[in-house]
Amino acid sequence: MTLWILQTRQGESASIFTKTFNDHRDKEILFAVSIAVLTLLITVGTIGVGPPGAFLWFLALSCLEAVMVWRGASEEERDHLREITSSISTTQAGRTVGWRAIALRTGLGIIFIIWGISLMSRVSGERDAAAYVLVGASALVLGLFALFAPWWIRSVQDLSMERRARVRAQDRADMAAHVHDSVMQTLSLIQRSANDSNEVTRLARQQERDLRSWLANPEMFGTQSPTPRTLSQSILDVESEIEDNYDVSVEAVTVGDAPIDDAILALVAACREAALNAAKWSGVRDIAIFVEVESKQISLFVRDQGSGFDPATIAPDRQGIAGSIVDRMRRHGGTAVITSSPGAGTEVELRLPRTSS
């Protein structure tokens, strides 16, 4: 029967209950309090004085829940709870429900409580004690419920709503602060280098990229992209590095993605080299990178529509193309093909077979 009481009461307070267990480190306190209460109960029970056991159990449980609610609440929530409890529940609800309903509920509640207590206190070892306690306890619970349920529900709702609003406000404040800081900084830099149009372009581009990546992925902000873990992330790094160091705009389009491994690192390094060459020599401002990850291979293209060159006129031992691109790809089982002709731009085509998956 105690079990039965326990269940109803717990069901009623489920949200606070779970909150205590999930959100806070108050389990220990809760545990300590329950031990204390249990000890008290058992002592009183064995001595055999005071009101009957069931009533005591019920009382103890309510105490425990109260403690739980109190500990489970944060500082502001406690203030809020104080505010709610200070203006007495029934009068508060009165504004919305109307006095007759309040009076009815209060009356009913009190009658049920008194009836329940009196029924339970009659228990003194008779055969049908259990039935008395059962009816008495249900009456008691019903009475308490009638009295406090609206207030209880409302306060629980208020608390969770308030918490959500606070989280949102915090997010907004963080975002505003970030945007403000970085944009202000860039603006002041732009003012200082107003005569240098290349520098201004570079700053604006950098700021734009910053904001973009941050908007796309706010939780990543502040970590300053530690080590890229996927191919597309490292391609983005190449993109920003080259845009920052040369006055060009690099646009990378990636289809699919793959985790980083040695071969992919080599592919990215070769891509970086190709893009660097394009930035230095092509004479145009736009460099296009396209990466496609398929199950059997990864293809990567770096293209500019600039001056181009005649591959035959380049000495075969020239480090840039030979070492950094072709050999690097070959070492990892890939290929590099450079297509270029004077006046028609350059395209570097890198292919890497995929061993895994």
Added chain:
Amino acid sequence: MTSQRLPTVFLVDDHALIRAGLRAELSGHVDVIGEADEVAAAIEMILERSPDVVLLDVHMPDGGGMAVLRAVTKEQPEVKFLALSVSDAAEDVIAVVRAGARGYVTKSIEGPELVEAIARTAAGDAVFSRRLAGFVLDAFTNRSHDGSCAPALDPELDQLTPREIEVLRLIARGYSYRDIAGQLGIAIKTVESHVSAVLRKLQLSNRYQLTNWATERHLL
């Protein structure tokens, strides 16, 4: 493109600076017949003036470009939309194209390219930026994700032909339509019809990847 009359263009963008910039870049190449900076005015004026092409900013207050697109397309389906945006977030792009835009370009596009894109839109062809081509390739051919994509219900709409994939790849690599035609040994008109076919599939297909694509992207 060789028509005697310049295409009429209507600008919808909530930033006055952008509108001014567009006007300056387009002047002489197209006939800008109006502009609006908010949704309700844009709908009213577009319906009144029936331009060939609406250059539409995707991100605007009050429901944004999508609201304009839907409202106008319902009344005058012959008005063509070219979406213009700073954002290249996949969900925006896919959404605006599926709502009926004939193409999508980013605001970093250079003047002459934009003029060409407008002409192409006015002629009823599709305009794919490199990024949009990448998106479509990803959505229609993504095999690397989990392999559990729903079977193609309608192969006609849910799959790209090998040629279409080739064309999209070349667009994504930065080739112009002319370059693509040269590379594949086909006529520019053929390239255009491939791209239009892809656009139609993009708009009509119910591929799981298209409807759930945005969410998938966030999971990556």
